[in-house]
Each structure stands twice: as C-alpha cells, then as structure tokens.
Amino acid sequence: MTERIISEARERAICILLDDPSPAVQIALSQELERLGDVGLSLLRKAAREQSGGTREAALRFLNDLKGPDPAAAVIAFIQSLRYDLETGMFLFNRVLEPDLELRPIREYLDTIAHRVRELTVQPQSTWEQCKILNRVLFHEFGFRGNMEDFEDPLNSFMAPLLRRRKGLPISLSILYLLVADRAGMRLDPVALPGHFLVGSFQQDEPFFIDAFDRGRMLTLEELHEELHGQSLQVNANWFNPTPVGEVLCRVCRNLQRHFTHRNHPRMARTFAQFIQEFEDTYRRHSQA
Numbered sequence: 001m002t003e004r005i006i007s008e009a010r011e012r013a014i015c016i017l018l019d020d021p022s023p024a025v026q027i028a029l030s031q032e033l034e035r036l037g038d039v040g041l042s043l044l045r046k047a048a049r050e051q052s053g054g055t056r057e058a059a060l061r062f063l064n065d066l067k068g069p070d071p072a073a074a075v076i077a078f079i080q081s082l083r084y085d086l087e088t089g090m091f092l093f094n095r096v097l098e099p100d101l102e103l104r105p106i107r108e109y110l111d112t113i114a115h116r117v118r119e120l121t122v123q124p125q126s127t128w129e130q131c132k133i134l135n136r137v138l139f140h141e142f143g144f145r146g147n148m149e150d151f152e153d154p155l156n157s158f159m160a161p162l163l164r165r166r167k168g169l170p171i172s173l174s175i176l177y178l179l180v181a182d183r184a185g186m187r188l189d190p191v192a193l194p195g196h197f198l199v200g201s202f203q204q205d206e207p208f209f210i211d212a213f214d215r216g217r218m219l220t221l222e223e224l225h226e227e228l229h230g231q232s233l234q235v236n237a238n239w240f241n242p243t244p245v246g247e248v249l250c251r252v253c254r255n256l257q258r259h260f261t262h263r264n265h266p267r268m269a270r271t272f273a274q275f276i277q278e279f280e281d282t283y284r285r286h287s288q289a
Contacts, residue, residue, distance in 0.1 A: 006036070006039060006043070011043055014029065014032070014033070014043060015043075015047050015051065015055060015059075017029050018047060018051075018054075018055050018058035018059055018062065019053075019054035019055050019057070019058040029062075030062065030065065030066075033062060033066060034066060040066070041063070041066060044059045044062050044063045044066070045059075045063065047059035048060050048063060071092070071095040071096045071099050072096055072271055072274070072275075074092055074095070075092045075093065075096060075275055075278075076274075076275070076278055078092050079246075079275065079278045079279055079282055080278065080282055082246075082282065082286060084244075084245040084246045084249060085245060086175050086178060086179060086190075086245055086248065086249070087179055089245070089249040089252075090158075090159045090175060090249075090252070091103055091106070091159065093157075093158065093159075093249075093252065093253070093256070093275075094158045094159050094160050096268075096271060096272075097154075097158055097268075098158075098160060101160055106159060106160055106163060109163055110163075110176075110179055110180060110183060111183060113137060113138065113142060113180045113183075114180050114181075114183030114184040116137050116141065117130075117133055117134050117137050117180065117181075117184040118184050118185070120133045120136070120137065121133055121184070126204065127186065127187075127188075127201045127203050127204060128201070128204075128208060128218070130184070130186055131181075131186075131188075131201065131208075131210055131216070131218060132216075132218070134177065134180065134181060134184065134186070134216070135210070135215065135216030135218075137180075138176070138177065138180065138212075138216065139215040139216050140215075142166065143166050144162075144166045144167065144168075144173060144176065144212075145166065145167050145215060146167065146168070146169070146170065146173065146212075146213035146214065146215075147165075147167040147168055147169065151169070152259050152262045152263065153259065153263075154256055154259040154260050154263060154265070154268070156168045156169045156172060156259075157169055157171070157172050157252055157255050157256050157259065158172075159172070159175075159176070162176060163176075169197075169213070169255065170196055170197040170198070170211070170212065170213035171192075171197040171248070171251060171252060171255065172252070173212035173213055174190060174197050174198060174199050174210075174212045174213075175190070175248070175252075176212070177199050177210065177212045177216075178190060178199060181199075187201075187203055188200065188201055188210075189201075189202060189242035189243070190242065190243045190245070190248045191209060191239075191240065191241070191242065191243055192239075192243040192247065192248065192251060193228075193239050194233065194239070196211075196213075197212075197213075197251075198210060198211055198212075198219075198224075199212060200240070200242060202242065206220065206221065207221050207240065208220050208221065209221070209224050209240075221240065224240070246279060246283070249279070250275075250276060250279040250280075253272045253273075253275045253276045253279070254272075254276060256268070256269075256272040257269050257272040257273045257276060260272065
C-alpha cells in the first residue's frame with residue numbers, strides 16, 4: 001500500500017540521490033518514487049520548486065518520466081515534425097483521451113490479426129485475393145463493423161476503443177485495415193472521398209477500392225465512378241488518388257472536433273480544433289519554405 005507520509009530524513013535522502021550518477025541508484029530511486037505514488041510526485045514537485053542545479057533538473061526529469069509527457073503537446077510536436085505515419089498519429093490521438101494508455105497490447109493485437117491473415121495466405125496471390133482474405137479475418141472472424149447505430153460517438157475514431165468494441169467509422173476502420181495490411185506485407189493506400197473514406201490498391205494495372213465500413217466491400221474504379229454518379233456528385237479524378245497521411249490524420253481530427261462538439265465536450269473539441277489549426281499552419285509554413 002502506498003505510504004501517505006514520509007519522514008523528513010527520508011525525504012532529504014531521496015533529494016540527495018536525485019542526481020546521483022549511478023545507474024543502479026537511478027533505477028532503484030525511480031522504482032521507489034513510483035511506489036510512493038502521489039507522495040513521490042509531491043516530493044518531486046517540491047524539489048523542482050526549492051532545489052537548484054542538477055537536483056532540480058533531475059526532479060523535473062523524474063516528474064516527466066512518472067507522469068509522462070503532456071499528450072496534447074506530444075501531438076503538436078508530431079504535427080510539426082512532418083514525419084507522419086498513421087499508427088503513431090492514431091496512438092497519439094488516443095493518448096489525449098486516455099493518457100495512461102498502454103500501447104504494447106494494441107500493437108500485439110494488430111500483430112495477431114495480421115498473423116491470421118498471413119496464415120491463410122498462399123503465395124502467389126493477387127492483391128485482390130489477399131484483400132478477400134483480410135476481409136474474412138477482420139470482418140467475419142474478428143467481427144469488426146461500422147457503427148451505424150451511433151455514428152457520432154467520438155470513441156469511433158480512437159484506435160483502442162475501436163479494437164475493444166470492434167466498431168468504428170469509415171476512416172478509423174480504413175486505418176485499421178491499412179495497419180493490418182502493412183503488417184501482413186500488403187501495399188495499400190488511404191483514399192479520402194467527399195463524405196466517405198476507402199482503402200485503395202494501386203499495385204496492379206487496374207486500381208480497386210475497399211469499403212471497410214461495409215465489411216470490406218470491394219469495388220473496381222468503374223463501379224466506384226458509377227456509385228458516385230448515382231449520388232449526383234460531380235466526380236473529380238483526383239479523388240481516387242492515394243491521400244497523404246497528414247491529410248488523413250487531419251481529417252480524423254475534424255471528425256473528432258465535430259463529434260465532441262455534438263456530444264457537448266467543449267474542452268476536447270477545442271483540443272482537436274487546435275490540432276487541425278496546427279496541421280494547417282505547419283502545411284502553410286512548409287509550402288512557403
């Protein structure tokens with residue numbers, strides 16, 4: 001059980017050891033501070049306020065290690081880096097919702113799904129045939145589906161809730177599809193249509209598309225054209241090209257801003273609005289450089 005108080009002598013001893021150069025001492029001290037819980041955090045905050053030099057720097061470092069970096073600040077740094085990948089971006093967004101989220105079980109679960117896909121794949125197979133296997137695994141064996149009952153639920157857009165509940169939006173299910181496909185050695189791309197989101201394959205002479213929200217329904221380019229014309233949309237040929245990862249992640253943020261606003265969570269809505277603005281500002285700075 002975590003102690004609620006510690007003696008002054010013990011507090012002084014911990015402060016003295018904060019900047020000890022011995023790795024063994026640092027490991028033992030980290031374990032002790034973690035065991036102390038809130039008391040350890042309070043001690044570190046006090047040291048950061050009252051101490052100076054190496055002791056103060058060590059206290060701040062321990063504080064950061066125990067509390068973890070600010071999730072929103074980590075997202076901003078990621079956006080500004082311009083080094084975008086879907087998995088990292090989605091995990092960072094999720095930590096804004098769940099700061100203590102453990103990522104290893106999520107990665108292991110994605111690995112498990114991909115292993116099942118590889119298990120059923122017999123080479124050589126076309127990408128179309130591989131996608132049919134991926135569809136079977138994701139939407140039939142694991143039971144993922146579109147959340148048509150509560151489309152506006154913000155949890156639809158986060159990776160951990162998507163994996164727990166096995167339901168999400170077109171874009172989050174498409175991202176899941178892409179993450180599993182990548183682990184299974186398949187080259188697919190995100191395709192952002194107006195009002196919908198698909199996965200695209202561009203490795204063969206004729207591209208085709210997968211609707212992850214509709215249990216992996218597969219469409220040729222001609223079929224997709226016909227479907228969009230049937231919705232009275234003025235089709236633009238650029239819609240069918242792969243979408244840059246930064247634009248995909250910004251679109252996730254737009255969905256989350258809208259859905260958090262709809263659910264009356266203004267603080268979270270403002271946070272994701274800040275991310276949208278950062279994407280736009282970073283793109284503007286980069287394009288002018």
